[in-house]
Amino acid sequence: MAELQRLLTLLKELDDQLAGCMKCGMCQAVCPLYAETGREMDVARGKLVLVEHLSSQLLNDPQGVQKRLERCLLCGSCAKACPSGVPVVDIFIKARAIIGEYLGLPPIKKLIFRSLLPRPRLMDGLQRLAAAGQGLFSKKADPILGSSCARFNAPVIRDRHYLPLATTPLHGELGEIDEPAGPGGTKVGFYPGCLVDKIFLDLGRDAIDVLRHRGHGIFVPGEQVCCGIPALSSGDRQGFERLVGRILNQFEDADIDYLITPCATCTATIRTIWPLMAEYLPQREQQRVRRLAEKTRDITEFLAEGLDETPGETQHGSGEKTGITYHDPCHLQKTLSISQAPRRLIGANSNYDFREMGAPDRCCGMGGSFNLLHYDLSRQVGQKKAEDILATGADTVATACPACMIQLVDQLSRTGKSIRVAHAVQIYAETLPQRAQKEQS
Ligand code: SF4
């Protein structure tokens, strides 16, 4: 009965938010999915009409509604361009949660979101197994990108080009770190996110080096727990809340001033989606969520703030410059309006010659589970991004989200052009005095 009441409350809230949509269709021009399919049901306006009739649609064809709502990158391009300020992504996330609660989760998703993701040690064991076995079915694809592809036709992987899983996750390598506040008086919690923890370990190490160089004391918990967005975007509110609770417990007693993450998706989730969904939690939990959300900063934003005051890290190297361009992750540029901070970090490394690509904020087509469910469409969107990158003639493309990095590696690796993909913080980390010395010796 309580669950039914909750569903009715959620539906009523959606009705209120939907009232802002004037059906003007301005979201069509910016929707990366609509650009590929030309189908009204793929654009925000079409999906909002569906959500408007959600209560009746749930009775008629709940699976059909679920499928149509899943055809969305949750990129927020529509919300950013909407003249009425309709919170489109918030509406879609809530609608997915309503449908997920109404239909229940398929067993495989239940297993992943409720039994595996909240158990970091079990996840570590699975990672070790998968990492040990990955060489059997992978072959090298691109040496610059470090990508591989499957040796034979594999169902989920298909013909993707991907990066290997690390045998030991970053948190296993680091162990728990709990330093006192640094010389500047600040202590930061570092939350790498799953992809940095399991694939982009170099990025995690670079981020910690830079934070230390800036004089911040660091706290890293001994275990890594997912931020919950894969569960929530699949409609699993319960699984999401469980993961959020685990992270709150990890950072609550660490006395940190900021929570820093190098993953734009994790930053946007903790800062905007956690408070959005906290409305349904008891008062005390809501406060805990809001406290951590308010402390959360994307690492590029955090580092760019002190850029001019930090000596000895902005000029080095005098040789030929490497061409570099930058892709704006949707969760950073559209959700959090952060676009200059990563460019400033890149600009601080004088070894690079920055070249802006056409439409740097066009979605790369990753969209988390969208890439798994609709890979052909995801690739179509991603190929446009790869073409924009290649047109700059740059040797390196930087971005600020590990999920985008996965997609960029896949799309660029297919072109055979060997373009390096890096995070803006990695480009910046190359300017640290110890790195520059190492390069020169
Ligand atoms: S979501 Fe915004 S841009 Fe799209 S049709 Fe509605 S009012 Fe127009």
Ligand code: SF4
């Ligand atoms: S979130 Fe992105 S993919 Fe989804 S409807 Fe809006 S613009 Fe299109």
